[in-house]
Amino acid sequence: MSILTRLVLVMLACASLSLMANISKAAAHNHQPSHQAMQSEKEQISPCKGVEIICAKTVTSVFAPNGDLWRLWALHSSLYFQISTNNGATFSVITRVAIDKEKISARNENRPKIAFDKYQGVYLSWVTPKEKKYTADVRFSYSSDYGNTFTKPITVNDDNLLTGHSFNEMLVTDEGDISIVWLDSRLAYQLRLQGKKTNGSALYLGKANYRTNKINFSNEQLANNTCVCCRIAINYNNHGELAIFWRHIYGDNIREFALLTLAQGESTQPTPYQISYDHWKINGCPHQGGAISINDNNHYHMVWFNQGDVGKGIFYASSNDQGKSLTKPISVGVQSAQAAHPHMNTNGNNIDIVWTQFTGTEHELWHQRSTDNGKSFTKAILIATALNGSDRPFIINKDSKSYVSWHRPKQEHLVQVL
Amino acid sequence: MSFFKKLSCGIFICVLVGTSSSYAESIAFNKAQLATLKTQNMGKQWLMLLWSVDCPPCFKELAIIQKLQRQHSDLAVVIINTDANDEIENERKDIIEKFELTDFRNFHFVDGQGDQSRFFIDPTWYGELPRSYFIESSGKSHGKSGLVNQSLLTQWLVN
Structure with missing residues (x-):
């Protein structure tokens, strides 16, 4: 018998014994299908190895004050950006943000953020996961020279605890006043140490200004018992006050949206207004945050998604008193077609809303506009489709025009005027 | 090394491979597998649990x-990871091991095909998690979003 034949015999014996072991195990778990049948199904898609934007799961786009469109993404523990001087028609070469590599959360509701001042300042904020599951820090880096160099990243949350700090959002004023909000688990961490039960995270605000050398971020708790896995939405009102819109936990795991406006110079914490009353009771993760846009008349416009007993789908409503009272929410998109992930922008009386739907095979990007401050909306229009997954769509603003930014992984990052 | 030594060595290795956690590897999920799971579980009460890192x-x-x-x-539990993201493969494996889930059949949604997979399981499900499907012996399925308490799971799974 040749060595080759012997080797084949050994392999056959091995395969048959392995198969017997599998059959034996399958019999013990005969509710499960054949292991071999399962193994014959292999993943067809291999991981993307490059740093091109199509390899990214998420993209963040913002227009700089000079009109340049920046897009930012994370891959392989680095941040990359490109700049377009023609509203996204073409982009500069890819630039890696020159900071040390570190893990960056960039999927679904979590993604890096970018903002600008009017003095060539570029501001980056992201979340870096830590060694223990569900622990992370909010990070920050600043460029005073329009992205040529960046400061050594710092951690924004100041508790030095190995716990959750995530879902960061950032806005920066023309003068460089930075506001970063995030979901923070320091309180839950401390309560757990005391053997107390907790539910949800806390909403935190950090402020700094690198132009005036206020480089240590303040850390202020704004609310407690927030949902732990939905993005936050923020915007300035026309008094320069920060409005924050997030998914809160009311009562026994009722997940509704809440709104808070931070009055200038106010020392006491205002009580948030409850915005949605859809009664979505879930001790889990909706993974669907909302969006807020405030127009020149200080009219607050909001969109959100819920799957409650009372309300299901995407809803739009507005408020002329910072959320104290609200218009009757109207439904957006086709709920039975999986309408989800809404985002919005306002310009005067014009309101643009985008969202995604899903056909079972294709993702669809939809758009609807109101030209009368939300009293009525045009018929929804299908803008684009995606086959390999869909990032959340966002509307960005330039010169009183809305542009939609929709990243389609392994396909294309779409930027289009609405 | 003699032939018999080689043979016994080979058998020893394959016994180790064959009898250690046969279900340790998560398998890419597709529509055919869902149909197979449903067919093979007809006549029994089982649970399909979907989760994300x-x-x-x-x-x-x-x-x-x-x-x-x-x-x-x-x-009678089948476990399905919904991340649909190759980047989390190691996290997924760590969690399956941490919670000692290798005795169960583990699946995961294919990268970029998360919504497709979700849709063929249940077009009325929007991806909120955890998602538990309580499947009756007749094949009739009841989906529930959010954490299910232990007493309900015990009642369903332990007869």
């Missing part, structure tokens, strides 16, 4: 399954 409450439900499996073994 980005869902803290999912871990609580996985921990309950771990606890029940330790107490009762051979629970």
Whole structure:
């Protein structure tokens, strides 16, 4: 018998014994299908190895004050950006943000953020996961020279605890006043140490200004018992006050949206207004945050998604008193077609809303506009489709025009005027 | 090395491979597998549990399954990770091991095909997690979003 034949015999014996072991195990778990049948199904898609934007799961786009469109993404523990001087028609070469590599959360509701001042300042904020599951820090880096160099990243949350700090959002004023909000688990961490039960995270605000050398971020708790896995939405009102819109936990795991406006110079914490009353009771993760846009008349416009007993789908409503009272929410998109992930922008009386739907095979990007401050909306229009997954769509603003930014992984990052 | 030594060495290695956690490897999920699971489980009551590495409450439900499996073994549970992201493969494996889920059939949604997979399981489900499907012996399925408490899981899985 040749060595080759012997080797084949050994392999056959091995395969048959392995198969017997599998059959034996399958019999013990005969509710499960054949292991071999399962193994014959292999993943067809291999991981993307490059740093091109199509390899990214998420993209963040913002227009700089000079009109340049920046897009930012994370891959392989680095941040990359490109700049377009023609509203996204073409982009500069890819630039890696020159900071040390570190893990960056960039999927679904979590993604890096970018903002600008009017003095060539570029501001980056992201979340870096830590060694223990569900622990992370909010990070920050600043460029005073329009992205040529960046400061050594710092951690924004100041508790030095190995716990959750995530879902960061950032806005920066023309003068460089930075506001970063995030979901923070320091309180839950401390309560757990005391053997107390907790539910949800806390909403935190950090402020700094690198132009005036206020480089240590303040850390202020704004609310407690927030949902732990939905993005936050923020915007300035026309008094320069920060409005924050997030998914809160009311009562026994009722997940509704809440709104808070931070009055200038106010020392006491205002009580948030409850915005949605859809009664979505879930001790889990909706993974669907909302969006807020405030127009020149200080009219607050909001969109959100819920799957409650009372309300299901995407809803739009507005408020002329910072959320104290609200218009009757109207439904957006086709709920039975999986309408989800809404985002919005306002310009005067014009309101643009985008969202995604899903056909079972294709993702669809939809758009609807109101030209009368939300009293009525045009018929929804299908803008684009995606086959390999869909990032959340966002509307960005330039010169009183809305542009939609929709990243389609392994396909294309779409930027289009609405 | 003699032929017999080689043979016994080979058999020893393959016994180790064959009898150690046969279900340790998560398998890419597709529509045919869902149909197979449903067919093979006709006549029994079972649970299909969907989870993500980005869902803290999912871990609580996985921990309950771990606890029940330790107490009762051979629970009729199929576990499916919904991240649809090749980048989390190691995290997924760590969690499956941490919660001792390798005795169960583990699947995962294919990268970029998360919504497609979700849709063929249940077009009325929007991806909120954890998601538990209680499937009757007749094949009739009841989906529930959010953490399911231990008593309900015990009642369903332990007869």
